[in-house]
Amino acid sequence: MRVIQEVHAMGKYLTLPPQDQVGMPKGIPYIIANEVAERFSYYGMRTILVVFMTQYLVSSTGELDTFTESQAREAYAWFISSAYFFPIIGAIIADALLGKYLTIMILSVVYVIGHGCLALIDMPSVALQATFEPRTWLLIGLALVAMGAGGIKPCVSAHVGDQFGHGNKELLSKIFGWFYFAINVGSFVSTLLTPWVLDRYGPGWAFGIPGILMLLATIFFWMGRKVFVHIQPRGLVYLRETFSGEGLRLILRLLPVYIFISVFWSLFDQTGGAWVLQARSMDRNFLGIEWLESQVHALNPLFILIFIPIFSYAIYPAIGRIFPLTPIRKIGIGLFVTVGSFAMSAVIQEWIDAGSMPNISWQIVSYILITAAEVMVSITALEFSYTQAAPQMKSFVMSLYLLSVSAGNVITAMVNRLTRNEAGESMLEGASYYWFFTGLMLLAALIFVGVGKVYKPHDYIQGDDAKVGD
Template sequence: MKKHEFRTEPLPTPSMPSGVVHLVVNEGAERFSYYGMRSILVVFMTGMLLNTQGSLDPMGEAEAKSYFHLFASGVYFFPFLGAILADAFWGKYKTIILLSLVYCGGHVVLALDHTRFGLLVGLTLIAIGSGGIKPCVSANLGDQFGVVNGHLLTKAFAWFYFAINVGAFGSVMLTPWLLEHFGPGLAFGVPGILMFVATIIFWSGRAHYAHIPPDRSGVFQALSRPQTWRGIGKLAGIYVFVAFFWSLYDQTSSAWVLQAQHMDRVWMGVEWLPSQIQAVNPVLIMVFIPLFTYVVYPVLNRMVRLTSLRKMAMGFFLAVGAFLISAYIEQQIESGMEPAIAWQLLAFVVITAAEVMVSITCLEFSYTQAPLKLKSLLMGLFLLSVSLGNGFTAFVNYWIQNSDGTVALTGPDYYWFFAGIMFLVACLFLLVMKGYEEKAYLQGTRPG
């Protein structure tokens, strides 16, 4: 790509930028790819994994959860690689295109090789590709806006998150069904096809984007300012707390799936697969985004000034409530009962409300609080919080495995442990957030 082939700054228009449509649709297709693959991982690892001779060689539940969260940790660690490549070397567009192809390669490996080796290679490629593009995609969306239409940024990020959940719902409904009826080849293959489609959609909108060029000297200059490091340090302090939220939230695709296997999953006259229950999350997101934007937040704002950090704090406490419900469900299972899946659906309602207040808020917060030259890098720092949270979960699940094959933290105690940790984190966050002063940086403004 020639250095000045495309626009290098957003158009001075008060309307929504034309490239936003491509970016939103691309994100929906890419999320179909990711969540479809991810939704069946635990079931695949505990029931369909093969050895090199082609015989079944499944993992135990604790081992599978450890592998799952180690992979998720990798997905959210590699954003730093993508952020550095985008901000200092390749630019966001080139970084997204090249790492999307790596991403597609990971899906191909998972579809063709169902051994542990294939699992590790496929997940590694997906972690590099998916993780590498994450900070670039969301930061690239923000780059389409300047001072004139900056007021539309919140709406654009809401559409962006809406597309994520449309893709997630479709994939979480379809992919477990494909795994159940056609096996892992097709179940992993279809998400791979959608990732390729996502790459084509992104490429086709290239003429509509503002391509903010990489600026290695600008990055290093920004990093040389003491105020930049003070800002990064303050954001990093916030993200440490957010990491524990992700530790709980991402277990909806691991521990909650395994829990659903022991529940009465007949709902609305249909017996749902354990991996399909999580499809309620994107549906709730699509309902909750407008509900919170136009009803809940305005009502709360009349009672107390609703800052980004206050929204996050509320979300942390809601996450505690969701895991208390999970602990109750596990108590019923341990007593020999088969609790109705409605209990887990209630937990999903609570954790999804928490997600709206933490994740969407933090997505926009991370972009606006980042200095102009460090948008991708700071988005990568936010995503690292997801990596740290999943790393913590993976460590806990590794730590509780005894040498004799038993597990130290079982039943409701497992959920009580995470609920207790999150409660302590939320209380401490209430104290820390008082010292944070918010300051926004948008394209077209002078760097601070």
């Protein structure tokens, strides 16, 4: 099959993947390196956010100006929700106006500036503190990070798939697994390191180091520009194709799936909020080390690194011998496993409420279950979203999937807001908070079984003029 080349505004680049190419595309190492560094920056900042808001935040006069636990859970959820709302904006800019590469480069600069604003919170400069209160610097920094991280998210995921044609499309599943592996390498290292930096050197360095890593991520991506496949923006025709006819039918077909996945994200993202606060009330001495409460979250990316090959080469093949394991079925099983993970956290909280100091090893059980669910839901949904999107809608459909993360965190934020009293404390106290979300996830998982039965998949790949299969 012939290789199609066109002239891009920035130079001569491939604008469609070679359809007869076998093996891994040359641009993949640059994308993986970018993802490791970018996810280090994002998760490093995010890991310490609740701890910073509840223990370190001060006013311009140097007095503590911290959030209550309920306020911190809500603020954390709104930030995550924002970070996963901006993918919609980034996808439209990429597919209609600038293309994925330029969109990623521009928003990466915004991302770096956001990290800089967070690092400035701890700066002693009188001029900086006179300009804005630390809470305002926090708001500005988080808004810019949300725009940058969210805006590039669907573009990077779709950019991975864009590098593949029919000759090597069988490698897509493997590369999305490695892509997720890279995310969790960055997450694991930063989740262990950044809380330690915060504890030893304060917020300035703890927020500054992730900013440096984001700058490196931007450089890595720029270095791969000459070997990437650059899918061209489609202009206004993109908007017409996306929001009419087959485009709308495709969106409406996927929305029910994403609605139920959003409940999974409501629970999963509380591992960085409610579970961190829960760990503060536990005996964190494990393996002879006294762990910081936010370091415990490193269990998730660590287990991801272990579980990806186990699920790919052992668990999925074993289940496949019993019944066909479609993407929808993987997601459905993952939703039920999530129920178990939050039920375990509810039991832990009951012990805490009763006056015990349960060891942090009990939370490991919750992390094992939630990570197994993540492998089945998140990784599967990532590949599923790419293959279910028509070629001109790859970034937009990726952003719709990411919008499910945003919606899930809106659920968390609203539950925390609507159950808070005038003193800022939650009226959904102790274990009842965890049992509420356990019940919500069980209800969603049961309904999803019916949704999965009526969903009919349609697979697309770059280079296709029509759907590939049914």
